[in-house]
Amino acid sequence: MTVTAPPELNTVRDWLRYAVSRMRAADVAFGQGFVDAYDEAAYLVLHTLHLPLDRLEPFLDAHLSGAECRAIAQVLDRRVTDREPAAYITGEAWLGPLRFKVDSRVIIPRSHIFELMQDGFEPWLDDMAEGPGHVLDLCTGSACLAIAAAHYFPEAQVDAVDLSAGALEVAALNVADHGLADRVELLHGDLFAPLKGRRYGLILSNPPYVTDDAMAALPDEFQREPAMALAAGADGMDIVRRIVADARTHLNPGGLLLVEVGHNQAETEQALPDLPLVWLDTPSASAPVFLLRAEDLG
Structure with missing residues (x-):
């Protein structure tokens, strides 16, 4: 028209x-x-x-x-x-200086984890003198966090997992655009399923965490994004629970798990009452990300 x-x-x-x-x-x-x-x-x-x-x-x-x-x-x-x-x-989105190709197959990049990454996750990675070594990005979408991790940790190898084949097609374009095919590996599967035997110094995830009620109230613009990248059950914790339950098997001793949950601090604490969650503030939000050490996971 x-x-x-x-x-x-x-x-x-x-x-x-x-x-x-x-x-x-x-x-x-x-x-x-x-x-x-x-x-x-x-x-x-x-x-x-x-x-x-x-x-x-x-x-x-x-x-x-x-x-x-x-x-x-x-x-x-x-x-x-x-x-x-x-x-x-x-057809594009930005995290800081990093440009990513996007379309309706992926959620539009935005992440509090990225804000924390710009300071190298200090002081939490201070004990890793040579960096995290191997990094995992779960629910990678456009691969924006995986690519950012490769930039901010130039010695690290990065795995990036998503359940959506369409999202991984977009992610592959971004990995190629950033010249990181030798350092970022894309894997298709449900969370840790394609990662048997692999362990990491750092696991990152910006998973679906929108509650059923919030999904029903999303503005039209957000309804354009893939529902599977947003929706996470009645309390928004369906995917977060599964990540926390299986993360210990894939963390090296001393390794860290960082998960973004937006405004869902109360829901997270209710879903994971026995874990010593460390809440991290960013310049734009209060406690949108929690941190757990490998040893905290039992």
Whole structure:
């Protein structure tokens, strides 16, 4: 369908203002890479115009061609009217400086574990003088955490597991794009099932943890993501329980397990009452990730 661009919008500044206004008026949902209308509007406008994503100011008063205006109008219609997430429109998402290909086969990368990784998980890995050695990323999706681990721990080998064959197809594209085929191995299977005999210094997981009630209330944008990457039963702990139950078999002595559970601290503590969970804060959230040592798992 052809989308008509308002004729009075001529510059990047005009379109940025218009995009913010449309998003706010339509009450679109954020949280899939962007936290507000301005940042997401700037990204969509710059990406559509093939301009540098970190240099808005020099282009604000540039006059746009009719074709450029129509292209932005079409993107905004997909975002506002169709409620398509920005990352699926552009085919990319970012964690810090790392770019990943994405489409509707994978959840859009966003992770509190990544925030912690930028400091090398200090002080928790301080006892590993040579790093974690072998890292596992469970429920890898686009392989964003696996690839990030390979970047932040350059001596590590990384395994990445997902149950979705479609997600692993996207993950393979990202592993190739980052030149990590020799260090990141993708495995298809249900959690630890394809990992018999393998052990790790560090296991990471951003698993499904959305409760049934929360799934029913998700905004349209989040309903576009694969349900299997989000839904985790009545209390959101279906996958977390299984990860914790089997992790000890795959951790080296002194190894660490880090699991992201978002706002589900209370549900996690209720589901795992006998474990000494260590809750980790990030710059953007309070206690979205818990840590367990191998020895804590019995």
